[in-house]
Amino acid sequence: MNSQVLYLKLLQICRNGPQNLVDRSQIDEIWTSISNLAFQDTNAFISLIPLIEKISFGNQSFTESNPSEISEAINNLKNSSIDIHQRVASSAPLFALFPFLTQSNATSFIENVIDFIENINEDYPEKLINLIDTIEVVSIKENVYSDLFKLFKEKSDSKLFAATLVFSPIANAFLDNVENSIAFSSSLFEKCISTQQKRELISASLLAERLAQTYSVNPISMPAGLFEKLSPLLFHDDSTVQFRAHKAMRRLIEFGVFDQKEKVKALVDQYHKYKTPHLFFKLISKYLEDSDNISLDTIKPIFDFALSNVEDFNISGYLLSIFSFFGTMNSDYIRDIVKPILVTVHQIVIQKKINFYHDATETLFTISKCFGPENINIFTKDIEAIAEILLNEQTSDDLVLSLHKKTLLGQSIALLPISEGTFSLILEFINQNIQKVTCNSIYPICQIVITLFEKFSIEATIDYVNKFVELAAKETDLNRLNAILQTLKKLFKKLIKNSKNEQIINFINKIVNGHLQFFNGLPFVISATNESMIIHFVSVYLRKNIVPSSEILNEIIKYISLVPPLYLPALLESIIYCISTLTTEQCQRVVDGLIPLIPSFDLYSEENDYVLATFDVISAILKVHPETINSVELIQVLDKLTQANEEEDDVSMDIHSLASTMKLICELSLVTPEVNDDLLSSIIDLVPFPEETNGNDAVITTFVQMCQQKDKFANVYLPILAIFVKLVTSFDIGPLKISDENISGMKAALKVACQNDSTLDRQLTKDFTRHQLNRFKTIFK
Structure with missing residues (x-):
């Protein structure tokens, strides 16, 4: 198939x-x-x-x-008669398939990978490591983990380098799933370090790098003396060992493993050991990325270092980056050195230190934010001179700025007050390079356009829309595609404002028809996940009535009867936005697709988006096409669902799911010929719901309507009034977010009830304090 x-x-x-x-x-x-x-x-x-x-x-x-292709690919990896590169290429799909291989195939495959790495002449087989990274570890079964753990323990005795290298990318999963794996991972690191052999040191660094987050969350899992054992490798004679050690150290810093002042100072004090400054500043800059979780006092040695070297122009860009960070966090750090900082920025431009241009523009932005834009107004010409490098293929000193660095520089320039000349340079840069950008360079390009799009002419906007639509069509990475779609949303605003909707309609149709490379020939519904904004993007323009909705909605509705609950929130977002435009037949298809799923709903899980989305859509359909819903049968389904979930003794239902379910039952009860008094009574006992559910107002709406149908709801009439009295006499009803309309409705219902039955007010207020009684009496004034 x-x-x-x-x-x-x-x-x-x-x-x-x-x-x-x-x-x-x-x-x-x-x-x-x-x-x-x-x-x-x-x-x-x-x-x-x-x-x-x-x-x-x-x-x-x-x-x-066990399809034959899988067994063949596993065996090919150890077939020395086949070219090494061909063996790696043919095994690549097995890493994607790995969680779903049979238990014996999974173990055999990893064993062959270890043997393969041990026998090839590569200190760091990057392609294979990258492939191991693609394994969906969350899908691996417990018994497979157990077998693999035994395999790694056996192989680490005879093939320490390869076993550690293969274990490292998936080590976190073992620490989460296998007993004694913490001790094993620490022993691997210690054994590798103790050999002092190049390949083992590389694998030790990789293991520390990949376990950085685990070390941060669970410090007991960290090998003793990790900092002291890793630090010497930063200056190892072998460049690969040195490179991997720096990567590991940066990762460990990133996750706060070495957030201690003495360790920061120890790293700073090693500056003199570096032959070139780049690696040093790349390392300590990791401390400057963790502004939310690290104190300035902890990293003050970095500021002190920068201050003591402020006159060293050769590292001026790196120092500006440090000053910018500290200034952003607390402007007092740089208040007294603003003038020398600005002089340095100007000197960088004059001397065309293009590798420091990005640091210079970031610094100008920081000073503008800290001390006011007037402090950088005199730099308009300098900013334009910096922007000129965006169009230069080569500079006078033969230094070439990479396209990625240019995109980052352009992003930084766009945030500054810029002249028309600088604006034109940026636009020309985008026009020349938008089709050339690859990988992560797309992010700064998107940010430049988002920052400047309001200055675009309508002609330029149309041109950029065409370019970004083309980028979207060929993008295969979800995060980059999301960034492109965010950019198109901004550009589309301008098109809509100028009544230029044709491009929007064409692009939405392209998405719905699955004509993006991202879909890999599959239906667009594959993007109905929390991580993707594709279907939300479509929903926005359905809601704005920019695109003809009938055919698109039919395509979406088609999948409601096919998809599991996981896919529902994204799909139903489009439906609820357009609920008033749906025909009776379309609503019937939606309802028929949703109701069979309800018995499988888990009201305990906090991952409840599909529950809330389903019940919100049914509720909305109930208002526009109630004839499509068999309310009696649906109430029975919901009653059974809550009863089935209540059988769990030790766990509480998720309050959001519970409130949503109760709300829908109340709404359905309004249109049923018969009332389930016991079910409604159990709901009334739960009202008001916790304020975080935001579900009280909708339920109170139904209660007010029930009071208007007193004969039908006679058996729950008094309990509803008791809830009304409790709420309207409360001193702090605000957090429950009950609308003024419903507060007035509750008061009106109480007033009518007490006028019809003079004894009722005593029943409702018999346990009241004087203050509560006075508040109750104000209802009748």
Whole structure:
């Protein structure tokens, strides 16, 4: 089956419950298709991993299939007659497939990877390490972890370098899932360090780098004397050891492992050991990225170092970066040195120290924010001179600024007060390079456009929209695609303002039809995840009524009956925005797609977006097309759902899910011919809900309406009035976010009730204090 058919098949299995897939021949057929896709189009396969993961955890037998391609690829890795590069390439899909391999295949594969690395003549096989990084460790089963742990322990005795190198990228997962793995990881590090051999030192540094976050959260997992053992490697004779040690140290600093003043000072005091300053400043700058979690006193040795070297022009850019950080955190640090700082900025421009241009512009921005923009007004010409480098391929001193550095510089310049000349230079730079940017260079380009788009002419805006649509069409990385879409949202604002909607409509249709490379030939619904803003992006323009909604909504509605709950929040966002435009037939399809899923809802999980989204949409449909909902049957489904969840003795239901469920039951009760008094009474007992649910106002709305249908709701009439009395006499009702309209509605209902029954006010206020009684009496004035 092709990728689209396979995708729909996996969706259906998830929807119907993975445990119901019992036909072995069907499982094998599906696995043959999965394997074929992984080896032919790994990117498309990766899009299916969330579904495969859900099925494999819900059905243990699902991963027992063993397609021949998998066994062959595992064996090829140890086949010395095949070229090394070819062996690595042919094994690449196995890393993506790894969590779903059979237990024996998973162990055999990792063993072959260890043996392969041990036998090749590479100190750091980067491509293989990068492939190991792609393993979805959260999908690995417990029994596989156990087998792999035994394997790593055995291999570390005879092949310490390779075993440690393979273990490192997935080490965190072992520490989370396998007993005694903390002691094992520490012993690996100690054994590697103690050998003092180049390859083992490299693997020790990698292990420390990858476990940095774990060391931060759980310091007991950190090897003793880590700082003292890693520091000497920063100046090792071998460049690869030195490089890996710096990467490890930067990572450890990033996660706050070495957030102690004495360690900061120890690193600063090693400046004289560096032959070139770049590595030193790259290392200590990691301390300057953690502004939320580190005190200025802890890193003051860095400021003191900068201050003592302020006249060293050769490192002036690095020093400006330090001063900018401290000034941003507390302007008093740089208040007395603003003048020499600005003189340094000017000298950097005059002497064309282009590698420090970015530091200079960042510093100007900091001083503008700390002490007012008037302090940098005289730098307009300097800023324009800096911007000219964006268009220069080569400078007089033969230094070439990389495209990535130029994009970062452009981003920094765009934040400053700029002249028309500088603005034109930036635009020309974007026009010349927007089709050339790759990888992370797209982020600063996007930020430049977001910063400056309001100054664009409509013609320039249209041109940039075309360019960014082209970028979006070919982008395969989700984070970069999100950044491009954020930029297009800004540009589209200008198009809408000028009634130029054609490009928006064309792009939305391109998305819905799956014509972005990101989709890998699969339906656009694969982007219905929390991490992706693609469907939210479509929803925005449906809500604004910019694009014709009928066909797009039909495409979205089609998948509501196919997808598992995980996908619902993103899809239903579009539906609820356009609820008033839906036909009866469309609403019926939505309802028919949602209700069969409700019995599977977990009201305990805090990951409750799908519960809230589902009930919000049904609630909205109830207002516009109530005829599409069988309210009696749905109340029964919801009643069973809450009862089934209540059987859990030791866990409380998620308050947001509970409030949403109760609200929908109340709304349905208003349109049912018969009332479930017991169910409504149990809901009334829970009102008011905790303020963080934001669910009280909607429920009170239904209670007010129930009071207007007193005969129908006779058995819950008094309990509802008791809730009203409690709320309207409360001294602090504000946090519950009940609208003025509903407060007036509650008071009106109480007034009518007490006028009709002169004994009622005594029943409702029998336990009141004098203050409460006085507040109650004001209702009738």
